[in-house]
Amino acid sequence: xxxxxxxxxxxxxxxxxxxxxxxxxxxxxxxxxxxxxxxxxxxxxxxxxxxxxxxxxxxxxxxxxxxxxxxxxxxxx
Numbered sequence: 001x002x003x004x005x006x007x008x009x010x011x012x013x014x015x016x017x018x019x020x021x022x023x024x025x026x027x028x029x030x031x032x033x034x035x036x037x038x039x040x041x042x043x044x045x046x047x048x049x050x051x052x053x054x055x056x057x058x059x060x061x062x063x064x065x066x067x068x069x070x071x072x073x074x075x076x077x
Contacts, residue, residue, distance in 0.1 A: 001077070002074060005074055008070055009074075012067040016060055019056055026052050026053050027053060033046070
């Protein structure tokens with residue numbers, strides 16, 4: 001069981017890293033877009049970019065909480 005938990009922790013760590021890379025890309029895209037968009041594009045496209053960034057942050061937090069729980073289980077086991 002301990003080995004299975006450790007394997008899942010490693011999997012979660014990898015997913016967190018992938019999501020962080022996605023988040024960094026989304027933030028970079030947001031910055032570049034906001035710098036060149038006119039009012040129409042800001043109004044219509046920036047909110048979606050903010051939503052995407054928020055979704056990545058929520059997913060990273062959720063994964064970090066899962067990892068923390070599994071690490072706690074290992075300590076208690």
